[in-house]
Amino acid sequence: MKLIQGNEACALGAMQAGCRFFAGYPITPATEIMEWMARLLPPERGVFIQMEDEIAALAAVIGASWGGAKAMTATSGPGFSLMQEHVGYAAMTETPCVIVDSQRGGPSTGLPTLPAQGDVMQARWGSHGDRAAIVLTASTVRDVYEVTVAAFNLAETYRLPVVLLLDAMLSHMRENVELPPLPVVNRRPPSGAGFQPFAGAEFQAFGDGPPFVVTGLAHAASGRPRASDGPNLDRMLRRSIARIENADDVIRYRGTALEDAEHLILAYGITARSAAGAVQLLRRDGVRAGLLELQTLWPFPERLVQELAAQVEDVVVAELNLGQLVLPVRAAVGGAAPVRHLGRADGTLFSPEEIAAAVRTAGDREVARA
Amino acid sequence: MPRVGEDLRRYLQVEAMPHVWCPGCGHGQVARALATALDRLALPLEQLVLVGGIGCSGRTPFYFKANALHTTHGRALAFATGLKLARPELTVITNMGDGDTAAIGGNHFIHACRRNIDLTAIVYNNGIYGMTGGQQAPTTPRGARSVTTPLGSIEPAFDIVQLALAAGATFVARSTTFDFDELPSLIVDAVRHPGFAVVEVLTQCPTYYGRLNELGDAVAMLDYERDLTLPQHAMTKEGLAGRRPLGVFRREVAPEYTAQYAELCARQAKRS
Numbered sequence: 142m143k144l145i146q147g148n149e150a151c152a153l154g155a156m157q158a159g160c161r162f163f164a165g166y167p168i169t170p171a172t173e174i175m176e177w178m179a180r181l182l183p184p185e186r187g188v189f190i191q192m193e194d195e196i197a198a199l200a201a202v203i204g205a206s207w208g209g210a211k212a213m214t215a216t217s218g219p220g221f222s223l224m225q226e227h228v229g230y231a232a233m234t235e236t237p238c239v240i241v242d243s244q245r246g247g248p249s250t251g252l253p254t255l256p257a258q259g260d261v262m263q264a265r266w267g268s269h270g271d272r273a274a275i276v277l278t279a280s281t282v283r284d285v286y287e288v289t290v291a292a293f294n295l296a297e298t299y300r301l302p303v304v305l306l307l308d309a310m311l312s313h314m315r316e317n318v319e320l321p322p323l324p325v326v327n328r329r330p331p332s333g334a335g336f337q338p339f340a341g342a343e344f345q346a347f348g349d350g351p352p353f354v355v356t357g358l359a360h361a362a363s364g365r366p367r368a369s370d371g372p373n374l375d376r377m378l379r380r381s382i383a384r385i386e387n388a389d390d391v392i393r394y395r396g397t398a399l400e401d402a403e404h405l406i407l408a409y410g411i412t413a414r415s416a417a418g419a420v421q422l423l424r425r426d427g428v429r430a431g432l433l434e435l436q437t438l439w440p441f442p443e444r445l446v447q448e449l450a451a452q453v454e455d456v457v458v459a460e461l462n463l464g465q466l467v468l469p470v471r472a473a474v475g476g477a478a479p480v481r482h483l484g485r486a487d488g489t490l491f492s493p494e495e496i497a498a499a500v501r502t503a504g505d506r507e508v509a510r511a
Numbered sequence: 512m513p514r515v516g517e518d519l520r521r522y523l524q525v526e527a528m529p530h531v532w533c534p535g536c537g538h539g540q541v542a543r544a545l546a547t548a549l550d551r552l553a554l555p556l557e558q559l560v561l562v563g564g565i566g567c568s569g570r571t572p573f574y575f576k577a578n579a580l581h582t583t584h585g586r587a588l589a590f591a592t593g594l595k596l597a598r599p600e601l602t603v604i605t606n607m608g609d610g611d612t613a614a615i616g617g618n619h620f621i622h623a624c625r626r627n628i629d630l631t632a633i634v635y636n637n638g639i640y641g642m643t644g645g646q647q648a649p650t651t652p653r654g655a656r657s658v659t660t661p662l663g664s665i666e667p668a669f670d671i672v673q674l675a676l677a678a679g680a681t682f683v684a685r686s687t688t689f690d691f692d693e694l695p696s697l698i699v700d701a702v703r704h705p706g707f708a709v710v711e712v713l714t715q716c717p718t719y720y721g722r723l724n725e726l727g728d729a730v731a732m733l734d735y736e737r738d739l740t741l742p743q744h745a746m747t748k749e750g751l752a753g754r755r756p757l758g759v760f761r762r763e764v765a766p767e768y769t770a771q772y773a774e775l776c777a778r779q780a781k782r783s
Contacts, residue, residue: 162597183779188596188772192589193622200586200619201593207580208597230583347560347578347594348601354573356581365527366573366581 142319147311148215150282150318151241152177154289155213159325160239161187162212164201166194166220169253170309171243174215195220199227199240206236207355209328209346211293215241217309218260219250222267229268230357231302232381235339237328239292243307244461246488255488256310258410258461262468264304265439273381275299275391276439278306280413282316287323288436291393294326299385300344306438308461310411310490337362386440393436394445398424402431404500405453405478407446407470409435411490412459418493423500430500441469450474455503459483459496479503522546522556527573533641535721535729537688537714541635542571544691544712545604548698549577559602562591564611566642568635571606585616588623591630599629599769602702609636609650613669617649624678627706628768633698634671634709637716645719656723672760675709682708684759688715689736697759706767713740713755 145153151174155163163178165171175191182189188205192198195216202212216224221242231238244260246252260267264276275295279288289305296303329343331350338345338353340362345353354364359374367373385391395413398420399405408416413434423430433449435442446469450456456478458467467482474480483491483499523546532538549559559577563569565584572579582590587605595603612620612634623630639657640646647657647664650671654663675683682704684697694712701708715721715732726735741751743758 162593164593183776186776186780190592190596192592193618196586197589197592197619197622200582200589201596204580204590204593204595205597206593208594208601210597212593212597226583227586346598347580348558348598350557352556352559352576352578354579354581356573356579357583358581364579 142317144315144317145282146173146313146315147282147285147307148173148243148313149177150286150320151215151289151305151307152181153320154286155239155293156181156185157320157323157325158211158290158293159327160211160213160293161185162202162205162210163188163214164190164192164198164205165214165216166192166198168217168220170245170312171215171217171241173312174241195223196227199224199231202238203227203231203234203236206238207347209349211237211297213239213241215243217243217245218247221260221263225267228302229270229272232268232272232274233357234355235300236302237296237300237344238302239289239296239305240302241305241307243309243312245309246486252488254309256308256411256461256490257486257488258306258308258412259465259486260306261438261460261462261465264306271378271382273299273301273385274304274439275301275385275437276304276306277393277437278410279311279436280410280434282314283318284436285311286318286320288393290323290325295391297326297328298342298390300342301385306410308411338364387444391437391440392442392445394442395434395436397432397434399431399433399449401429402452403429403454404431404503405449405456406430406432406459406496406500407435407456408432408459409438409466412461415491415493416459416496419496419500422493422497428500438466441473443469443473446470446473447477450477453478456480457483457496457499457503459491459499461490462486518550519543519546522549522576524574524576530574531570532567533718535715535717536567537637537716538567538571538635540688540691541633541694541712541714542574544694545571545633545698546575547695548702551695551699552702554602558600559604560594562587562603562605564605564607564616566608566611566640568606568608569611585611585614586619587611588616588619588630588632592623592626592628595628595630596769596772599773604631604633604702606633606635609634609638609671610640610648613649613671613674621674621678624675624680624707624709626768627679627681627765629705629707631698631701631708631710634711635714636671636711637714637720639716639720641716641719645723657719658723671709671711676761680709681706681761681763681765682759683761684709685711685713685755685757687713687736687740687757689733690757700759704762706765
């Protein structure tokens with residue numbers, strides 16, 4: 142047992158996953174991840190570098206990944222906004238890497254020290270064009286460790302940039318935790334002749350075999366640019382997106398008291414802690430509430446949400462923004478159950494009472510309507 | 512100029528041609544100088560990564576048989592920094608234009624200079640944005656016309672050599688495509704230099720810069736480059752008389768980033 146901070150758990154998870162390159166730029170509330178990596182990497186002969194801005198940080202991470210290193214950066218909203226072009230570059234070039242965004246109140250400089258969940262849509266759609274996106278989140282210090290390892294494993298498995306969304310509260314929160322070794326997925330080198338660098342999971346770093354091309358232009362499996370071949374790019378994007386949709390290892394979630402639930406609370410990240418408290422309060426009063434805590438926000442677990450929504454009377458989505466993840470929830474639920482949104486952007490967490498009250502009024506409204 | 516012989520074709524990705532460059536563009540001369548330099552350096556191509564930015568110059572890596580990392584606009588040096596740190600044994604050469612280097616990538620350029628990381632940056636300076644159709648660059652001379660300065664530019668131009676010197680690059684050189692014969696040896700010296708090396712090459716863009724400024728065809732523009740510049744050794748007491756000096760401006764050995772980092776790690780490993 143060890144009393145550690147969320148950001149420290151993230152750094153320890155990265156080390157456990159085999160991360161050996163970190164490039165970053167200081168920003169509240171993510172900075173401690175960088176500070177820990179600056180201490181943890183050199184003894185392992187890993188590389189730490191503080192870059193001149195967040196654009197350069199993600200560029201260096203991608204460069205290092207092509208040098209064969211498992212690589213990561215960590216930032217917060219303003220830095221994450223700057224990184225967006227390179228998130229798309231990493232997706233286009235099938236570069237495994239991990240980007241941590243510890244969310245704070247936005248837009249702009251916003252509420253630098255206060256928690257938010259306002260980057261959920263940016264993490265999915267922030268870079269121009271279509272792409273496959275894996276976005277994870279966590280609600281406890283222990284989870285931060287585990288989900289950071291999962292982020293690396295998924296990045297390596299699917300050769301994608303994986304985004305891990307934390308928030309100012311979780312980043313700075315301290316909890317007593319055990320951090321056991323976890324299974325690690327390593328990069329798969331080319332297995333035989335006829336290797337194509339962009340034809341699947343196998344990855345060749347520069348210097349480890351015959352020379353090849355990496356480009357952000359649309360390209361063939363060989364890597365050679367095919368900048369005017371629209372159908373080729375369309376095929377490539379569809380294949381990449383299809384690989385992660387509803388893949389079992391991609392969709393991570395935790396259910397609490399769902400078996401007999403009549404009222405579903407859907408929450409994620411730090412808000413799931415308040416929502417778990419709300420379930421306890423409601424159950425104490427005989428209200429059958431259950432919690433679906435999503436750890437994978439994107440690809441959105443549409444089927445899971447659909448199935449659960451079909452079994453309940455109503456759904457409350459609680460999140461620290463003015464209405465982001467509620468949009469795919471509404472699309473998935475369709476008409477199966479009314480979906481109520483509980484959101485805020487004032488840098489304050491929901492209390493369990495507030496979420497419980499929302500569930501109660503959602504229920505009342507249904508009674509009134511009936 | 513002799514035709515490209517078999518010796519240089521070994522370095523060129525002929526299947527990727529025809530290249531994107533316009534007839535008369537100087538970038539092909541720079542690419543040829545790079546091929547010549549690679550031949551003299553005798554580097555294994557598997558251990559060489561040519562990094563490109565975005566623009567006409569950024570396409571150069573596609574035409575070589577080495578590894579090619581074609582990045583984003585302005586950020587080639589940031590990608591190269593990560594790659595070099597992860598794999599210090601690789602030789603990494605960036606190919607960027609003047610807009611790449613001094614406008615959108617200005618921040619990365621000065622910090623790469625400051626860190627003194629063992630990369631070679633070839634800066635293709637044609638004084639204009641070619642790929643997007645002839646807009647003003649931060650290197651467009653005051654008074655020069657571009658499609659976004661139709662009445663002549665009122666901005667002073669960046670001097671990339673001065674920028675690199677001020678920011679701390681330990682090898683800084685300038686040449687032109689007119690001085691084609693000396694260019695390969697400058698690139699060889701830059702690659703061999705154990706630190707951050709900048710080679711600025713003034714190169715002609717007859718399609719946009721030349722046409723908009725009535726400088727004539729590619730050959731006339733080579734003469735223009737000759738008249739615009741002066742080798743350092745040819746400088747008289749009157750100095751440059753408004754001409755840009757050529758040659759090597761700094762060649763100093765200073766602590767190199769990846770070597771220092773390896774030492775830090777070794778020290779740390781001993782201690783723990």
